[in-house]
Amino acid sequence: MAEVKRIVHSGAMENGTLKPYRLIPPVTALLLLGAHGLRLGDFGLAASLALLAGLLCARRAWARPVAVAALLWGGFVWARATVDFIAFRQAFDLPWQRLAWIMGGVILMDGLALMVLLGRGLDRWFDRDREWAVPRAAMFLLTVFGLVMARAKVDFPILLADRYLPGWGWLEIFLLGCYAQWIGSMMRTPKGHRMVRPRIWGLFSAVFFLQLALGLLGMDRMLMTGTLHLPVPALIAAGPVFRGGGYFMLVLFGATLLLVGPAWCSHLCYIGAWDDAMSRLGPRPAPSNVLRSLSLLGRGATLVLAVGVAWGLRVLGVPGASAVLLGAAFGLVGVGVMVFVSRGRGMMVHCTAFCPMGLVGNVLGRISPWRIRIGADCTGCGACFSRCRYNALDEGRVALGRPALSCTLCGDCVSACAHGRIGYVFPGLSRETARAAFIVLAVSLHAVFLGVARI
Structure with a gap:
């Protein structure tokens, strides 16, 4: 009997008419919240909430949980505003009871909007972009959360919109959230991940x-603080040693390793993208034992060199200008490795055999539980060997069921395996869920970095 009711209800849902009037409460609640932002001079917030209301009307499935989150936040905003308004009126001995009723009505509208969005009455309305709707919403929300926290925790305008158009920072945050869910949707499949990752x-x-x-051309607001720093990854570790402080990039690097392991080196490093581009101009990569030995020895040597020289320069009291020249020289050597060696081998030699932070990322990235694993039923076809530009796969590694130390979780091998024997793993999650969760985190970090990362 229960099954019959379920089938009848399902048929009614499929054959029934859409009822767009159900959107009136959530759209109204979002616009009221936007009007509150406009009253406070936050034009970007008002525009963002209006756009979110438009996405609800456009029937985007991923916008539904985003709107739920916005209205939950709105409830706290209205509650705080109510307390502040009443306290203000009481402080000046002004009548406040009618205000309390009005604000109570606004809060009730917010609650009604939440009930409507969480109910089943709008299930059929949100029929667009249903595939991966929850991960897409998660990417949007994580991006927004990361940018909001960055904006709140620094004492200078970290977003370009706030620098050039004060009051419009929220709109940049909203658009970057939309960007995150869009590129995330294109990376939903392993093939899409392989195609989109190098581009973004x-x-x-x-x-x-x-x-x-x-x-450098004089637009100071394009720089993080107006103080120039060399964009050489080795200086993430060497810079604080020389300066005796300034650990922001080191902390950021460490936090990224905790979230996505060594994926910094395949998704987020501003220099690594150059090595990737150079390697793609060369032949298909082939496993190399010589380069694999340099994965530890070569990068270990450059790490000791970079940190040791930085410490020595500090002890000797060498001026900062001289240290900058040495850092620039190290960076130029790395570029030479990309242009001549990575391009010639079709492999990311700079990242896997030269860059000291690549070694740090590979070693400390193991703190994070994300892994690439190869099933015991692997056919040994070797298709993944020529996809791996990090020299992490060969017959021996396949037999062990895991890639070598230089693996950065780029995911190219996952798309190469026609048999589905390679995949992301995370404790307690299926391979498909683990891959989806990894994409959510990696894409969200990418979008946040796109919004705030500058020298």
Whole structure:
């Protein structure tokens, strides 16, 4: 009997008419919240909430949980505003009871909107972009959360919109959230991940260095603080040693390793995208034991060299200008490795055999539980060997069921395996869920970095 009721209800849902009037409460609640932001002079917030209301009307499934989150936040905003308004009126001995009733009505409207969005009455309305709707909403919300926290925790305008158009920072945050869910949807499949990852990685690097170039040309607001720093990854570790402080990039690097392990080196590094681009100009990569030995020895040597020289320069009291020249020389050597060796081998030699932070990422990234694993039923076809530009796969590693130390969780091998024997793993999650969760985190970090990362 229960099954019959379920089938009848399902048929009614499919054959029934859409009822867009159900959107009136959530759209009204979002616009009221936007009007409150407009009253406070936050034009970006008002525009963002209006756009979110438009996405609800456009029937985007991923916008539904986003709107729920916005209205939950709105409830706290209205409650706090109510307390503040009443306290203000009481302080000046003004009548406040009618205000309390009005604000209570606004809060009830917010609650009604939440009930409507969480109910089943709108299930059929949100029929667009249903595939991966929850991960897409998660990418949007994580991006927004990361940017809001960054904006709140620094004492200078970290977003370009706040620098050039004060009051519009929220709109940049909203648009970056939309960007995150969009590229995440394209990375839903392993093939999509392989195609999109190098493009958005290159985009991030291009935006990063374009801002640096514009800053050097005199547009100071394009720089993080107006103080120039060398964009050489080795200085993430060597810089604080020389300066005796300034641990922001080191902390950021460490936090990224906790979230996505060594994926910094395949999704987020502003220089790594260059090595990736150079390697793609060469032949298909082939496993190399010589380069694999340099994965530990070569990068270990450059790590000791970078940190040791930085410490020595500090002890000797060498001026900062001289240290900058040495850092620039180290960076130029790395670029030479990319242009001549990575391109010639079709492999990311700079990242896997030269970059000291690549080694740090590979070693400390193991703190994070994300892994690439190869099933025991692997056919041994070797298709993944020529996809791996990090020299992490060969017959021996396949037999062990895991890639070598230089693996950065790029995911190219996952798309190469026609038999589905390679995949992301995370304790307690299926492979498909683990891959989806990893994409959510990696894409969200990419979008946040795109919004705030500059010299």
